[in-house]
Amino acid sequence: MAESDVSKYRMVVIGGSAGSLDVILxxxxxxRQLTHVAFVIIVHRSKSADSILADLLSTQTPLLVKExxxxxxxxxxxxxxxxxxxxxxxxxxxxxxxxxxxxxxxSRPSIDVTFExxxxxxxxxxVGIVLxxxxxxxxxxxxxxxxxxxxxxxxxPVTAEVDFMPRQAINMTRVDAILEGEEIGGFLEVLLKKA
Amino acid sequence: xxxxxxNNVRDEELDLLLDELFRTYGYDFTNYAxxxxxxxxxxxxxxxxxxxxxxxxxxxxxxPAYLPRIVEELTVNVTEMFRDPTMFKTLREQVLPVLATxxxxxxWHAGCATGEEVYSMAILLEEANLLHKSLLxxxxxxPSAIENIRKGVFPLSEMKQYSENYILSxxxxxxxxxxxxxxxxxxxxxxxxxxxxxxxxxxxSDRSFNEFVLIFCRNVLIYFDRHxxxxxxxxxxxxxxxxGFLVLGxxxxxxxxxxxxxxxxxxxxxxxxxxxx
Numbered sequence: 001m002a003e004s005d006v007s008k009y010r011m012v013v014i015g016g017s018a019g020s021l022d023v024i025l026x027x028x029x030x031x032r033q034l035t036h037v038a039f040v041i042i043v044h045r046s047k048s049a050d051s052i053l054a055d056l057l058s059t060q061t062p063l064l065v066k067e068x069x070x071x072x073x074x075x076x077x078x079x080x081x082x083x084x085x086x087x088x089x090x091x092x093x094x095x096x097x098x099x100x101x102x103x104x105x106x107s108r109p110s111i112d113v114t115f116e117x118x119x120x121x122x123x124x125x126x127v128g129i130v131l132x133x134x135x136x137x138x139x140x141x142x143x144x145x146x147x148x149x150x151x152x153x154x155x156x157p158v159t160a161e162v163d164f165m166p167r168q169a170i171n172m173t174r175v176d177a178i179l180e181g182e183e184i185g186g187f188l189e190v191l192l193k194k195a
Numbered sequence: 196x197x198x199x200x201x202n203n204v205r206d207e208e209l210d211l212l213l214d215e216l217f218r219t220y221g222y223d224f225t226n227y228a229x230x231x232x233x234x235x236x237x238x239x240x241x242x243x244x245x246x247x248x249x250x251x252x253x254x255x256x257x258x259p260a261y262l263p264r265i266v267e268e269l270t271v272n273v274t275e276m277f278r279d280p281t282m283f284k285t286l287r288e289q290v291l292p293v294l295a296t297x298x299x300x301x302x303w304h305a306g307c308a309t310g311e312e313v314y315s316m317a318i319l320l321e322e323a324n325l326l327h328k329s330l331l332x333x334x335x336x337x338p339s340a341i342e343n344i345r346k347g348v349f350p351l352s353e354m355k356q357y358s359e360n361y362i363l364s365x366x367x368x369x370x371x372x373x374x375x376x377x378x379x380x381x382x383x384x385x386x387x388x389x390x391x392x393x394x395x396x397x398x399x400s401d402r403s404f405n406e407f408v409l410i411f412c413r414n415v416l417i418y419f420d421r422h423x424x425x426x427x428x429x430x431x432x433x434x435x436x437x438x439g440f441l442v443l444g445x446x447x448x449x450x451x452x453x454x455x456x457x458x459x460x461x462x463x464x465x466x467x468x469x470x471x472x
Contacts, residue, residue: 068446069446069447069448070416070417070444070446070447070448071228071417071420071421071424071451083445083446085445086417086446089228089230089231089234090230091228091229091230091420097228097230097231097417098417098446099230099231099234099271099417099418100271100273100414100417100444101231101234101235101271101273102273113234117230117234120203120230
């Protein structure tokens with residue numbers, strides 16, 4: 001892909017909780033061409049689930065899927081997953097960091113924490129997506145992304161397995177696009193390729 | 196939502212705060228990872244109700260008694276008993292048998308916050324009948340965290356989780372036999388504490404103080420930049436006897452550090468390294 005065919009967006013952060021797994025798998029499988037952005041996935045899960053999610057996502061995409069380690073480099077074309085029991089932060093455009101501090105919204109990793117940190121670093125070059133979930137996590141973070149000039153997407157609550165989280169996000173933020181779960185992947189492809 | 200942004204500390208402000216902490220009080224946070232530090236400062240401004248960063252800085256300059264509070268809130272003191280149970284299981288099965296051959300077992304828990312990990316290790320040693328010949332050095336830079344280790348008191352509400360962790364780590368007893376419940380607290384038996392040496396120690400500025408056969412430093416390095424990580428790992432290398440063990444947090448690694456070539460990770464990929472040269 002030529003440089004001019006590429007949009008201004010350089011990172012996509014996706015937050016989901018209960019009922020979001022199928023949508024995440026679908027987005028990742030449809031993102032195979034999007035090698036010029038870094039994907040970051042924050043999903044609430046139990047500590048013991050550990051590497052299962054990375055393994056599962058790997059089966060869906062040719063992109064490299066990595067559970068983030070301490071001070072991991074941020075590279076385009078890689079799908080990063082927040083590790084269980086840590087908050088995932090960005091030090092700068094090139095480096096992640098991890099944080100084992102208090103849970104936020106009863107969650108660690110917390111979607112708000114990563115969204116706010118990514119908004120701080122990437123500003124208008126960031127796309128944030130909130131999916132199905134039973135928790136208010138992600139709503140504040142999405143508004144931070146909007147405030148920093150980033151693009152915000154929320155799964156259409158009616159199509160979400162659990163609609164609480166997308167509803168909270170819509171109530172709290174100016175949302176750029178409200179999409180059915182199965183539309184998100186195709187929409188991203190257009191958004192991220194636009195010159 | 197607007198107020199959240201308005202109060203977010205800026206880079207220049209964070210520099211001012213770190214400079215003040217260092218020049219006036221000798222606490223050096225300059226090589227801490229900044230994303231996490233910023234969150235801690237934002238959090239402190241909310242819970243202590245500072246309307247602006249300037250007021251926080253003013254308080255620090257005018258009121259030395261506020262310093263311990265800042266140090267406590269800038270550092271992360273979240274920990275749990277038998278966190279990462281499979282790591283503790285590996286300690287039981289692969290490390291304790293090696294330690295058992297030593298006449299004397301000296302262990303350092305560096306940056307151990309409120310001490311949950313130290314008590315976990317004391318339980319492991321007691322169950323392996325090794326506690327009597329062990330000494331556990333528990334250090335943290337935060338004086339109030341250290342005080343909690345001395346008390347040996349932890350929230351009762353956590354005991355269900357800790358008990359599950361304990362079982363997963365290979366524990367065979369009723370976990371409740373190690374503590375006495377009182378109101379909302381669990382007071383751990385004093386005999387576990389009898390082999391602990393509890394003291395403040397700042398990994399950034401303080402030196403090695405002994406030689407150990409096992410060093411724990413879990414979820415501390417994540418708050419440091421690479422430069423400071425290297426320095427601290429050198430300190431551990433200096434403080435560890437040959438064939439001793441180093442234990443880090445589940446997402447931490449020595450791979451990019453200068454000491455990597457001297458250490459070998461255990462084969463099961465738990466974050467335990469042995470000093471082989």
